[in-house]
Amino acid sequence: MSIDIDEKNLKHGVLGLVIALVEVIQDALRLQAVKRVEGGSLTDEETDRLGQALMDLEEALAEIKAQQGISEAVKNVRDGLDDLVDDVLEQMINPSRWTQAE
Amino acid sequence: MNPMIRERVLIEVRAVLDEEREGIRRLIRDVLREELQRLIREELDNELQEYISEPGAVLAPAVDVKTVAMPPEPEAVPPSAAEVVDEPVPNESCREPGDAEGMYLYGIIRGGMDFEFGPMGIEGEVVYVLQGGEVGAVVHDCSARPYESSDEETVKRWLLAHQNVIDQAWKQYGVVIPTAFDTIIAAEEGRTPEETLKAWLDDTREDFMAKLDKFTAKAEYGVQVFWDAPAMMETISRENDAVRKLTADIQAKSKGSAYLLRQKLETVMKKELETKADHYFREFYQSIKGCASEVKIEKTKKLEDPARQMIMNLACLLPREESKVLGLELERIHEMACFFVRYTGPWPPYSFA
Numbered sequence: 001m002s003i004d005i006d007e008k009n010l011k012h013g014v015l016g017l018v019i020a021l022v023e024v025i026q027d028a029l030r031l032q033a034v035k036r037v038e039g040g041s042l043t044d045e046e047t048d049r050l051g052q053a054l055m056d057l058e059e060a061l062a063e064i065k066a067q068q069g070i071s072e073a074v075k076n077v078r079d080g081l082d083d084l085v086d087d088v089l090e091q092m093i094n095p096s097r098w099t100q101a102e
Numbered sequence: 103m104n105p106m107i108r109e110r111v112l113i114e115v116r117a118v119l120d121e122e123r124e125g126i127r128r129l130i131r132d133v134l135r136e137e138l139q140r141l142i143r144e145e146l147d148n149e150l151q152e153y154i155s156e157p158g159a160v161l162a163p164a165v166d167v168k169t170v171a172m173p174p175e176p177e178a179v180p181p182s183a184a185e186v187v188d189e190p191v192p193n194e195s196c197r198e199p200g201d202a203e204g205m206y207l208y209g210i211i212r213g214g215m216d217f218e219f220g221p222m223g224i225e226g227e228v229v230y231v232l233q234g235g236e237v238g239a240v241v242h243d244c245s246a247r248p249y250e251s252s253d254e255e256t257v258k259r260w261l262l263a264h265q266n267v268i269d270q271a272w273k274q275y276g277v278v279i280p281t282a283f284d285t286i287i288a289a290e291e292g293r294t295p296e297e298t299l300k301a302w303l304d305d306t307r308e309d310f311m312a313k314l315d316k317f318t319a320k321a322e323y324g325v326q327v328f329w330d331a332p333a334m335m336e337t338i339s340r341e342n343d344a345v346r347k348l349t350a351d352i353q354a355k356s357k358g359s360a361y362l363l364r365q366k367l368e369t370v371m372k373k374e375l376e377t378k379a380d381h382y383f384r385e386f387y388q389s390i391k392g393c394a395s396e397v398k399i400e401k402t403k404k405l406e407d408p409a410r411q412m413i414m415n416l417a418c419l420l421p422r423e424e425s426k427v428l429g430l431e432l433e434r435i436h437e438m439a440c441f442f443v444r445y446t447g448p449w450p451p452y453s454f455a
Binding site for chain 2: 025030031032033034037038044047048049050051052054055094
């Protein structure tokens, strides 16, 4: 199968992929931030700054997605990743399905 | 990549892995290792079998079966006695030139009575019963190549024909062990497909008879339970103390802190939702199990609509006359707030073959 490269497609694809990855990292950072706050090692001010930073990042990402019209592309990448992980987990915890695969 | 970012990401990934380490280890210990050992043992046995079997001796029932696609609802599984292999004919050197024909298998029935199915098979093939003593096979003659198509409509038509034949066999014989779509018996070691199939029926007779007995007067029913996730979340935010406290805290905090608290609230909500799903799954499963002879848990399918999320997908084998009892039980679940039930059947016992 040949890859159909047109400029718009490429931009959507690559940018979508990049933003999707940044979103995944953002999710991980957010998780850690909440953990740190729960751990009680941060002052109120630090907590607020951390939250503010993450909020800004989220807003910036949303803006980029809206501007570039790549919300759909990002969603596709993330859904693809989710499905992949789901499938792997599903197979791992259900050995009876192993023999049925493919 | 910027080495600092790289380092940061690696640390985060490690932290997540470290946290889950105990769980992962347990999973591998409990499930993977045992199963892997079993698979390796089986593989070894299979390989060795070829070397120790003497010429002319009857091989273990290694019938050539190719499974390409699963039929739609309910999903069928290949017969347990048959091995799924990639090549319709495993031993090239034993194949006679021009002897590429095969038999397409629809299902196994009790032998004895003949019934003319006529040209109702896939692509209008004539379907008939190959008698093998106590058991019989519903088949049509075909080439050894599996039915494959990239055209969805064609595959759908084939699947429908496949199911129609099984339904007909079910009607005529009262009980049938359905086989998966594209189960083809090919010629093997100088034997014709008919001889191969008969040998297989012979070797697996006890297994088939046991299954036929088990399926007698019974049918498969599909049970799917859905719930309205947003409505459930509302219930949680009303009833759960931790959630109520968090919601109140968010109001009092400054912007950045409130943001982090909202993240936490989301996580707590998700956990609560999962706990609830788990709780109801157990409850429903127990009560449904009480109404069925056998229950298989199938993978839930994701639907776009959050107000109709599937939390349970079961295949139940039960006496046909008791389907009303199960129906009443399901009615009770369906009446509960936030829950919906889909009850389908009777089907031939696809999931239990």
